[in-house]
Amino acid sequence: MAAVVYELSQEVLRTDAAGMPLEWIGYEDAVKLYYLEQVAYSCGTLLYRLHGGICAKTGQQSTVDVNSIIATYGNNHALAKAREHYVPPLNNHTLFKRDANLCMYCGQRFSVRELSREHVTPLSRGGTDTWNNVVAACKRCNNHKAGRTPEESGLQLLAVPFTPNHAEYIFLKGRRILADQMEFLLAHFPRTSPLHKRISQMLA
Numbered sequence: 438m439a440a441v442v443y444e445l446s447q448e449v450l451r452t453d454a455a456g457m458p459l460e461w462i463g464y465e466d467a468v469k470l471y472y473l474e475q476v477a478y479s480c481g482t483l484l485y486r487l488h489g490g491i492c493a494k495t496g497q498q499s500t501v502d503v504n505s506i507i508a509t510y511g512n513n514h515a516l517a518k519a520r521e522h523y524v525p526p527l528n529n530h531t532l533f534k535r536d537a538n539l540c541m542y543c544g545q546r547f548s549v550r551e552l553s554r555e556h557v558t559p560l561s562r563g564g565t566d567t568w569n570n571v572v573a574a575c576k577r578c579n580n581h582k583a584g585r586t587p588e589e590s591g592l593q594l595l596a597v598p599f600t601p602n603h604a605e606y607i608f609l610k611g612r613r614i615l616a617d618q619m620e621f622l623l624a625h626f627p628r629t630s631p632l633h634k635r636i637s638q639m640l641a
Contacts, residue, residue, distance in 0.1 A: 447484055448611065450506045450618045458607045458625055459509075467503045481505035481617040505615050525606035527566065529554055533573045534609045535601060537635040541572035542582070542592045551575055557594060559584045568600035596631060605632055 448461040451470075454477040462470075464485055470476050485503040525531070532554060538546050541555070555574035558564030561584050572594065574582070582590040601609060604625035608614065614622070619636070626632055 445485070447505075447613065447615070449484065449503060450481075450607075450621065452506065452508045452621075454508050454510055456508060458604045458622060460607065461611060464503055467507060468501055470507065470509055471501050471503070475509045475511070477508045477510050479504035479507045481621070482615055505618050506621055523603050523606075524568070525601055525603070525609075527568055527571070531601075531606065531609040532568075532571060535599075535605075535632070535635075536573035536596070539573065539595075539635075540575040540578055541595050541598075542574055542578040542587070544595055545575065547575050553579045555579045555582065557598065558586065562586070569598050572596070572598050599631060601632075602627065602630075605630060608632070 445464055448463060449467045451459045451462050451467075453459055464487070468487060479502075482505040483502055484505050485501075487501045487503065488499070529552075530549075533549055533552050538549070538552065540547060540552070552573045553576050555572050555578070556564045556566065557570050557572060560566065564570050578592060582592055587594050602625075604622055608619075608622045608626075611618070623633070623636070
């Protein structure tokens with residue numbers, strides 16, 4: 438049985454021993470890491486206190502406390518090197534979250550269903566389907582722009598598209614991020630990251 442402090446669907450942020458964010462994991466994977474003695478330290482909010490079996494020798498029931506952020510052992514030198522050149526996969530969920538669900542032409546906020554992936558330089562004009570050439574756009578603005586550039590269609594791009602780094606991408610993938618997890622991830626964003634301002638807009 439688990440004495441749940443948060444819903445079991447709340448994800449845990451896993452980092453390496455140096456504190457670099459790695460991924461989101463569920464409580465089962467977190468418990469497995471504790472069991473395998475792979476957890477170097479934990480911080481943040483207590484999410485779960487899980488109760489295990491009773492020791493025949495002592496009569497004591499085992500418990501595992503799972504916090505919102507856990508650092509794990511392992512040789513991550515190769516991963517750290519790869520992260521310098523990391524380009525995250527592009528999908529609409531993370532793209533729309535990068536742009537705070539705002540249409541990058543009219544500036545209004547829309548639901549995911551009302552947004553579309555818009556290519557600043559159209560594919561038909563040699564544009565690419567990459568982070569630096571796509572923005573979230575409402576269907577009305579996207580249809581109006583069609584196969585033209587923003588200048589040709591009389592639209593002004595409100596923000597320059599950018600490729601998220603590894604920590605930013607982990608934030609974008611998060612489903613429900615707690616305040617302490619958010620603060621931890623923000624510390625790993627570039628100081629010039631547009632996400633600082635967009636997160637403030639989302640929290641406003």
